[in-house]
Amino acid sequence: MTETIAFTADSLTFDVLSPATGAVVGTFPSHTADDVAATVERARSAAVWWAGLSFAQRAKGLARWRSEIVRGTDELVELINSEMGKPVSDAKLELAMALEHLAWGGKNAAKVLGPRSVPSSLLTINQAASVEFPPLGVVGVIGPWNYPVFTPLSSLSFALAAGNAVVFKPSEFTPGVGAWLVAAFQRAVPEHPVLQVVTGGAETGAALCRSGVDKIGFTGSTATGKKVMAACSESLTPVLMECGGKDALIVDADADIEAAADAAVWGGLSNAGQTCLAVERVYVHEAVYDAFVTEVVKRAKAIRAGTDNGSKIGPITMPSQVDVILRHVTDALERGGRALIGGLDTIDRQFVQPTILVDVPEDSLAVTEETFGPTLTVAKVADMDEAIDRVNASRYGLGATVFSRARGVEIARRLRVGGVAINAFVAYATIPSLPLGGVGQSGFGRVHGPEGLKEFTYAKAISRQRFPSPLALTTFARTERTDAIAGALVKLLHGRN
Numbered sequence: 001m002t003e004t005i006a007f008t009a010d011s012l013t014f015d016v017l018s019p020a021t022g023a024v025v026g027t028f029p030s031h032t033a034d035d036v037a038a039t040v041e042r043a044r045s046a047a048v049w050w051a052g053l054s055f056a057q058r059a060k061g062l063a064r065w066r067s068e069i070v071r072g073t074d075e076l077v078e079l080i081n082s083e084m085g086k087p088v089s090d091a092k093l094e095l096a097m098a099l100e101h102l103a104w105g106g107k108n109a110a111k112v113l114g115p116r117s118v119p120s121s122l123l124t125i126n127q128a129a130s131v132e133f134p135p136l137g138v139v140g141v142i143g144p145w146n147y148p149v150f151t152p153l154s155s156l157s158f159a160l161a162a163g164n165a166v167v168f169k170p171s172e173f174t175p176g177v178g179a180w181l182v183a184a185f186q187r188a189v190p191e192h193p194v195l196q197v198v199t200g201g202a203e204t205g206a207a208l209c210r211s212g213v214d215k216i217g218f219t220g221s222t223a224t225g226k227k228v229m230a231a232c233s234e235s236l237t238p239v240l241m242e243c244g245g246k247d248a249l250i251v252d253a254d255a256d257i258e259a260a261a262d263a264a265v266w267g268g269l270s271n272a273g274q275t276c277l278a279v280e281r282v283y284v285h286e287a288v289y290d291a292f293v294t295e296v297v298k299r300a301k302a303i304r305a306g307t308d309n310g311s312k313i314g315p316i317t318m319p320s321q322v323d324v325i326l327r328h329v330t331d332a333l334e335r336g337g338r339a340l341i342g343g344l345d346t347i348d349r350q351f352v353q354p355t356i357l358v359d360v361p362e363d364s365l366a367v368t369e370e371t372f373g374p375t376l377t378v379a380k381v382a383d384m385d386e387a388i389d390r391v392n393a394s395r396y397g398l399g400a401t402v403f404s405r406a407r408g409v410e411i412a413r414r415l416r417v418g419g420v421a422i423n424a425f426v427a428y429a430t431i432p433s434l435p436l437g438g439v440g441q442s443g444f445g446r447v448h449g450p451e452g453l454k455e456f457t458y459a460k461a462i463s464r465q466r467f468p469s470p471l472a473l474t475t476f477a478r479t480e481r482t483d484a485i486a487g488a489l490v491k492l493l494h495g496r497n
């Protein structure tokens with residue numbers, strides 16, 4: 001598919017290449033800073049119109065967008081497949097998850113963000129108090145390519161449900177998917193350009209950061225996140241940072257080993273390991289280590305990277321990522337690790353076969369850095385305390401998975417990560433009412449759930465005096481008697497502990 005977004009500026013273009021074949025599958029403009037500024041300008045007036053609608057009216061628009069996406073599923077999944085290589089059936093799964101969150105955002109915005117009365121205090125008893133969450137205005141969303149629908153939609157749909165206009169810069173690897181989503185929204189809400197797309201690489205993204213938007217919702221690597229923050233700091237533009245991870249799966253001695261192995265293989269290898277929440281490291285109780293490794297290897301042997309019907313995973317999307325994977329696997333093997341399946345010989349152009357590594361030192365790249373390929377390191381631990389320490393030793397803190405019959409919740413609470421799934425892989429990311437996000441180098445802020453809606457608003461406090469205070473404190477007419485009563489009250493309220 002070759003689709004060019006019409007644009008007035010004489011911007012250069014860039015090609016999108018199929019990661020499977022290298023063929024050109026699309027050509028798009030590299031939007032300049034002027035293009036971005038003009039887009040944000042148009043968004044300003046659209047934002048006023050959109051914010052002026054009721055929550056219910058916006059929810060209707062978002063519901064129509066959902067239907068447009070469902071109607072266009074076949075076209076959209078083909079586009080995902082051609083631009084980033086994900087198998088079509090996995091692309092359908094991605095769409096299904098994204099639609100759940102889109103629906104939740106639209107339906108719950110009024111309840112989460114609408115005006116709400118809150119209690120006043122004894123000293124402010126004459127005031128009625130309420131809080132509400134107005135939209136910020138125009139939000140810029142910068143997205144990655146690995147889940148080109150699910151990931152940006154998390155920010156897009158929540159920013160829109162909260163009443164913002166949005167300018168979206170999809171990854172330069174998946175601009176067609178981004179443009180498709182925006183075109184679908186514009187069919188659903190044709191009145192004003194409430195959601196627009198700009199395409200291009202780092203320079204277009206940086207221009208969006210400097211365009212005066214009221215917030216940037218960024219999802220991508222930690223390294224780029226730091227550049228986005230630096231650019232946004234120039235204008236004190238707030239940022240939401242959804243960055244990289246090095247998620248672990250923990251297997252306790254009493255775990256269901258088959259289920260844990262299945263989750264490790266799916267969590268580590270699906271989407272060719274190109275998932276921010278992918279299982280990249282596994283820590284297994286020594287009592288079940290051998291049985292677990294046997295199960296993992298058995299399952300992983302059935303998975304092959306390719307493009308034919310029998311292959312369950314596709315190519316590595318970014319050519320440069322193959323070098324990262326090679327470097328991590330080489331480092332692991334040179335430092336005493338062993339590849340039980342896969343390894344260096346099984347990497348062919350952008351196709352990386354499943355690689356299960358054991359005996360890898362904890363300070364090697366395959367354990368400390370995001371690999372973003374279909375690789376797993378599996379390590380033996382003496383007990384769950386050691387497993388928890390090793391998980392928490394990472395500078396990342398996105399998510400984790402725990403397999404344990406008796407101690408799942410206890411272990412989950414001790415992990416320093418944004419989300420934990422017990423006895424299933426990343427279930428928390430698919431439950432619409434739960435927030436998603438990380439700590440440490442995985443970022444900050446949240447998408448999904450009530451926290452995700454509030455992320456694209458500001459808290460506004462309103463107080464209304466119902467009657468004059470019997471204890472007038474904030475006036476120069478305050479008397480000594482008032483001071484004495486206030487002093488006694490303060491002692492009574494706060495001084496008795």
Ligand code: NAD
Binds near residue numbers: 147172231245275
């Ligand atoms: P990336 O950091 O290379 O690019 C992300 C986006 O930032 C792209 O749109 C890119 O064009 C843009 N960009 C690049 N340089 C920029 C700059 N200087 N200023 C502004 N924008 C700039 O990431 P990627 O390779 O597209 O995505 C993979 C990464 O995303 C992985 O690290 C993965 O873990 C992470 N990710 C995180 C989550 C999450 O929820 N935490 C979800 C999906 C992906």
